[in-house]
């Protein structure tokens with residue numbers, strides 16, 4: 001049986017693992033396999049990334065260059081742009097992006113491109129796993145027909161599964177090995193082989209009955225976050241209107257030892273997952289005539305947060321008898337979350353664009369992002385990139401308003417409250433002591 005052949009290869013570490021797409025998800029995964037004595041080959045379309053890996057250099061914060069170098073030097077890890085090497089792999093894991101089209105519909109073209117490369121070289125004895133987040137049905141409705149189009153048969157010749165990635169960039173407590181992995185095969189044999197593969201590198205594997213369940217589980221996880229963040233954001237706006245401290249309210253509610261889970265408001269949602277994934281679910285629901293109202297509502301509330309932040313800046317300046325037009329506004333942090341260098345979908349981009357549309361002179365400081373590029377949706381900002389400024393005394397003192405958009409831990413908040421005049425804190429970065437000692441006016445979300 002093909003399943004047993006693959007499982008035996010995995011168990012004796014003879015299986016060669018191909019990872020397609022060496023980004024935030026694929027690079028840690030390939031590194032983990034190499035660290036557990038498998039031969040891992042990373043497949044990239046970006047020549048520069050492949051060259052960096054082969055030179056032992058990491059470009060992802062959570063993966064240390066020394067770890068890459070050790071595996072590359074030991075011959076257990078290499079990267080290539082030549083997809084012919086897929087023939088040599090016994091297990092192939094797809095970790096390519098799954099963005100949205102402008103219409104907010106799923107764009108699975110990267111998955112299709114990767115699958116096309118596999119299809120051209122598919123051979124008997126291969127296990128193919130999709131990790132990219134996608135709508136339920138992608139693995140068995142889209143990938144399976146492509147792979148069976150070669151004439152090879154599922155279970156007889158190859159196996160196919162879905163296993164969602166849950167990596168949390170910048171979180172030192174949870175890395176690939178200690179995040180439980182959900183695995184769902186298109187067939188039982190596929191589930192078993194894929195579970196066996198992941199159990200070599202992950203402490204806990206949770207097998208489910210189908211690829212669709214695994215696909216839906218991932219979307220539930222991220223939709224749950226989007227909806228609850230939406231609730232926290234609505235609460236923040238409501239508390240602002242009622243002049244109640246949102247953060248104190250959440251802290252108090254969180255003392256309940258059951259039936260409550262704290263979520264926090266913020267300037268808007270960012271990253272590759274939370275703003276995008278729920279759309280994959282609602283799109284698929286629409287195909288079946290189902291309207292997912294929670295998803296739509298959460299998106300509406302979350303996407304209004306940049307406007308609310310701009311309103312707080314405007315309110316603060318107004319109290320100082322200042323106009324937005326011509327005001328110097330300094331953003332602290334532009335990454336979508338604390339202590340990482342990722343600005344994909346970051347609300348900072350929308351906030352800057354909206355501030356500029358009101359005539360503000362905007363600058364930013366972010367220790368992780370030297371340059372900020374805008375796309376054509378940011379009508380006031382497209383063109384030249386903005387560069388991070390040094391956070392010196394003069395910069396703080398001459399800003400009419402400082403907006404904490406991302407609460408990076410290395411920012412000297414004490415100096416900011418000592419020298420700043422007006423601070424909008426969207427992340428509760430300034431604790432009670434700092435707020436008490438501050439001579440600045442502080443407006444919190």
Ligand SMILES: NC(=O)c1ccc[n+]([C@@H]2O[C@H](COP(=O)([O-])OP(=O)(O)OC[C@H]3O[C@@H](n4cnc5c(N)ncnc54)[C@H](O)[C@@H]3O)[C@@H](O)[C@H]2O)c1
Pocket residue numbers: 020021022023024025026043044045046049095096097098110113114131132133134165166167168169272273
């Ligand atoms: N970043 C996260 O925190 C995270 C967490 C969980 C799940 N995911 C999901 O994992 C998937 C990958 O996300 P990511 O953050 O790693 O993306 P990424 O953009 O960081 O990396 C994707 C990589 O794939 C490469 N690529 C694109 N097309 C390719 C192709 N045809 N062949 C080979 N390489 C190709 C790109 O050059 C890039 O290096 C997405 O579906 C995402 O939703 C991401």
